Amino acid sequence: MSDRRKDPVEGAPIGRRAMLATLAAGAAGLATAPSLQRGWERFLGAASQVDSTGLTGLLPNPGGFRYYSVVGSVPRKDDTDYELRVDGLVDRPKTYTLPELRAMRQTRVVHDVLCTDGWRVENTPFEGVRLADILDAAGVRGEGRAVRFTCFDGAYSENLTLEQARRSDVMVALNMQDKPITHEHGGPVRLYAAPMYFYKSAKWLSGISVTDKVIPGYWEERGYDIDGWLDGEDRHGNGSAA
Structure with missing residues (x-):
C-alpha cells in the first residue's frame, strides 16, 4: 500500500x-x-x-x-498477539506467530523504495522470509494463480500474481534498515515487493490467501496499476536477494 x-x-x-x-x-x-x-x-x-x-x-x-x-x-501488535494466517487454495493452511516467522530462514534485499508521489529512499535494506518459502510450506494447489494480502488495519488489501509472489525479492518483511519494522512503518510484519512501487508492499500484514485469479487491492480499486512495476525492473526474472 x-x-x-x-x-x-x-x-x-x-x-x-x-x-x-x-x-x-x-x-x-x-x-x-x-x-x-x-x-x-x-x-x-x-x-x-x-x-x-x-x-x-x-x-x-x-x-x-x-x-x-x-x-x-490501527491496533498495535507484538510477540504476544501478532498472527499471520496463510490459507485459500493451499493444502496446509497455517497461522504463524511472530517468533515462528523469526525462526524461519531469513533473506536480505537492498533496494530503493519509491512511492508514486515521487519520494525515494535509496538503498533500503529489508530482511524477512521469502514469500515463496511460505507458499511452498503451505502447498499451493494447481488452480492457484494469485495471492491476496489482507492487513490488520481492517482496510488495506493487496495482490500479486503467483509468479510475482515467488520472486526472490518479494518477502514477508520483519526488519527494515537493520531494525525491527516499527508500527509506523507497517510493523511488526509487512509485505515487501522490491521491484514495485511501495503501495504494493502492504503494511500491517495479517493474511496471505492463494486465489484462482488476481483480486484488485485497495489502491487498485482506486485507479492504481494492478502490477505497479518500477521502471527498468526485470518483470519476468526472479529478482535478487542475499
Whole structure:
C-alpha cells in the first residue's frame, strides 16, 4: 500500500494546508537532530491515523518516508498477539506467530523504495522470509494463480500474481534498515515487493490467501496499476536477494 495517497486530497481546507506548510517549514530543521528523529517519526505515524485529509503526509521526515492511513486507528501488535494466517487454495493452511516467522530462514534485499508521489529512499535494506518459502510450506494447489494480502488495519488489501509472489525479492518483511519494522512503518510484519512501487508492499500484514485469479487491492480499486512495476525492473526474472 502506498504510504500516502496518490491523488491530491479534494476539498481540504486551505487554512489547514497553510498551517501544515508552516509547521513543515519549521519542523524540517528540528527533525534532523538525531535525538529528535525517532520521536518525530512516531508523531507523523500517529498523526496520519487521525488526519482524514492526508495532509500530514506533507510534513517532512528525516528518514525520507511519508505516512498515510485511511483508518482512524490501527491496533498495535507484538510477540504476544501478532498472527499471520496463510490459507485459500493451499493444502496446509497455517497461522504463524511472530517468533515462528523469526525462526524461519531469513533473506536480505537492498533496494530503493519509491512511492508514486515521487519520494525515494535509496538503498533500503529489508530482511524477512521469502514469500515463496511460505507458499511452498503451505502447498499451493494447481488452480492457484494469485495471492491476496489482507492487513490488520481492517482496510488495506493487496495482490500479486503467483509468479510475482515467488520472486526472490518479494518477502514477508520483519526488519527494515537493520531494525525491527516499527508500527509506523507497517510493523511488526509487512509485505515487501522490491521491484514495485511501495503501495504494493502492504503494511500491517495479517493474511496471505492463494486465489484462482488476481483480486484488485485497495489502491487498485482506486485507479492504481494492478502490477505497479518500477521502471527498468526485470518483470519476468526472479529478482535478487542475499
